[in-house]
Amino acid sequence: MALLPAEFAELEAFADWILPTERERYAKRLASTMDEMQAFYDAAFPLLDGANKYLERFGMDGLPDPERNLLLLMMSLVLVSFPVEVWSQPRVPDSGAAYLDLVVEPRV
Amino acid sequence: MPHFAKPAEGSWTQHYPELSTAPVDYTDSIDPAYYAAEQEAIFKRTWLHVGRVEQVPRTGSYFTKELAVADTSLIIVRGRDGEIRAFHNMCRHRGNKLVWNDFPGEEVKGTCRQFTCKYHAWRYSLAGELTYVQQEEEFFGIDKAEYGLKSVRCEVWEGFIFVNLDPAAAPLADYLGSLGKGIEGYPFGEMTEVFTYRAEINANWKLFIDAFAEFYHAPILHMKQAVKDEADKLARVGYEALHYELRQPHGMISSWGGMSPPKDPSMVKPIERVLRSGLFGPWDKPDIDGLGLDELPPGANPARHRAWGIDSFHFFPNFMLLLWAPGWYLTYDYWPTGVGSHIFEASLYFVPAKTAAERLAHELAAVTFKEYGLQDANTLEATQRMLGSRVVSEFPLCDQELLLRALHKVTADYVKEYRDGTAAR
Numbered sequence: 445m446a447l448l449p450a451e452f453a454e455l456e457a458f459a460d461w462i463l464p465t466e467r468e469r470y471a472k473r474l475a476s477t478m479d480e481m482q483a484f485y486d487a488a489f490p491l492l493d494g495a496n497k498y499l500e501r502f503g504m505d506g507l508p509d510p511e512r513n514l515l516l517l518m519m520s521l522v523l524v525s526f527p528v529e530v531w532s533q534p535r536v537p538d539s540g541a542a543y544l545d546l547v548v549e550p551r552v
Numbered sequence: 553m554p555h556f557a558k559p560a561e562g563s564w565t566q567h568y569p570e571l572s573t574a575p576v577d578y579t580d581s582i583d584p585a586y587y588a589a590e591q592e593a594i595f596k597r598t599w600l601h602v603g604r605v606e607q608v609p610r611t612g613s614y615f616t617k618e619l620a621v622a623d624t625s626l627i628i629v630r631g632r633d634g635e636i637r638a639f640h641n642m643c644r645h646r647g648n649k650l651v652w653n654d655f656p657g658e659e660v661k662g663t664c665r666q667f668t669c670k671y672h673a674w675r676y677s678l679a680g681e682l683t684y685v686q687q688e689e690e691f692f693g694i695d696k697a698e699y700g701l702k703s704v705r706c707e708v709w710e711g712f713i714f715v716n717l718d719p720a721a722a723p724l725a726d727y728l729g730s731l732g733k734g735i736e737g738y739p740f741g742e743m744t745e746v747f748t749y750r751a752e753i754n755a756n757w758k759l760f761i762d763a764f765a766e767f768y769h770a771p772i773l774h775m776k777q778a779v780k781d782e783a784d785k786l787a788r789v790g791y792e793a794l795h796y797e798l799r800q801p802h803g804m805i806s807s808w809g810g811m812s813p814p815k816d817p818s819m820v821k822p823i824e825r826v827l828r829s830g831l832f833g834p835w836d837k838p839d840i841d842g843l844g845l846d847e848l849p850p851g852a853n854p855a856r857h858r859a860w861g862i863d864s865f866h867f868f869p870n871f872m873l874l875l876w877a878p879g880w881y882l883t884y885d886y887w888p889t890g891v892g893s894h895i896f897e898a899s900l901y902f903v904p905a906k907t908a909a910e911r912l913a914h915e916l917a918a919v920t921f922k923e924y925g926l927q928d929a930n931t932l933e934a935t936q937r938m939l940g941s942r943v944v945s946e947f948p949l950c951d952q953e954l955l956l957r958a959l960h961k962v963t964a965d966y967v968k969e970y971r972d973g974t975a976a977r
Contacts, residue, residue: 499908548748
């Protein structure tokens with residue numbers, strides 16, 4: 445079975461960004477280089493609007509796997525948008541050792 | 553020239569005669585003896601927000617709350633009669649902590665039919681009664697009715713669970729007063745999709761409340777999170793609130809917020825334009841009643857301003873409740889663990905996403921919150937360090953820092969009353 449809905453198959457090259465929890469997505473952001481995140485952003489951002497309209501057709505209950513993967517991938521894009529659009533670095537500047545752990549997260 | 557009208561006295565601060573306009577002494581945030589007095593005078597005597605009714609949905613649902621500031625741990629549980637009760641988390645046999653897993657200092661949650669101590673299997677009902685003593689015949693005429701769990705005052709306001717360690721405290725609704733009354737009826741119960749963030753912060757608890765009780769910092773500290781032209785404009789114009797309301801010991805600030813949706817999409821980042829969401833939440837209101845500008849309870853958007861964006865309520869001592877114009881709410885809890893440290897918890901509450909696209913819009917709001925929060929949190933540690941130097945202890949607060957001035961004053965009033973009472977005895 446396809447990882448992503450057919451319309452978004454070209455993003456399967458970035459399947460390592462399909463991660464089920466915010467904690468895993470945030471860890472990947474911090475462990476990635478700006479080049480890696482820029483490449484993901486450049487490939488995925490042009491498809492975000494289409495993905496968003498596509499995901500409007502699906503409820504959260506019983507979300508099929510390809511659509512769930514697309515949602516998780518776009519959640520990673522949301523996370524990566526901050527280093528790419530704002531900070532020019534993976535970490536929030538001047539945030540030092542500060543952290544904010546997401547300890548309760550809505551089910552996806 | 554103010555952009556929004558101020559009270560006739562000329563400033564919000566002078567509108568409240570109990571406040572002065574003099575610099576504020578921040579020794580209250582670094583002095584261990586003062587912190588020890590706060591524990592007794594405030595945290596063992598006032599109503600403390602510990603959770604929401606949705607965390608204990610069924611009979612036997614429970615969670616534990618570590619209250620280092622009050623030297624205890626609590627169990628909050630829903631009983632067979634539907635009542636939510638709080639107990640000290642302590643077995644009456646020899647004082648073992650009753651409910652915990654693996655690490656005694658960590659909070660736990662779950663569902664059970666009764667509580668059984670890990671040590672000698674003494675059992676307690678959901679209402680706290682001692683129901684079983686292992687080898688009861690070995691004891692010397694023990695009356696089980698006298699060995700129930702030690703209960704703690706527990707009351708619910710608008711679905712928020714509060715506890716009070718003082719058996720003589722006035723009822724919760726009286727304590728929250730007219731500021732609480734004014735937002736009763738807001739559809740809190742519909743907003744059950746929750747994101748909870750947690751962090752240990754190396755700063756006094758009051759410093760983080762300070763940080764979130766004023767938006768004077770927003771155009772500067774968070775400048776880079778707006779697009780360049782918008783950031784420049786925000787910094788040039790500065791910040792003014794729509795309205796302040798002090799009802800001691802509590803207070804609130806009402807603020808404008810034009811980003812949900814923005815007047816011009818080019819004011820916001822590309823990701824926000826596509827997903828129609830951002831710091832102020834999803835731009836499209838959820839489809840429930842009670843969120844229209846004319847449907848809100850009277851205490852929300854008290855100035856009834858069309859540019860309203862957010863209300864930030866501070867319920868003394870350590871609970872903040874933020875209502876956002878696009879129809880979601882946020883809570884902050886600050887749990888002191890020492891004079892220079894606390895645990896910070898923030899929860900975002902949305903009407904559950906109907907579609908996967910709505911869930912994605914919520915994700916952008918939550919992720920944006922974290923980016924801002926990390927900037928705020930680390931700044932506090934820098935403040936705490938320099939306050940600790942005691943090079944300067946008095947600091948000028950401006951009119952937009954009214955709630956901070958009130959927080960430090962109310963804290964001092966509680967501490968003084970406690971110290972005077974102790975001295976008199």
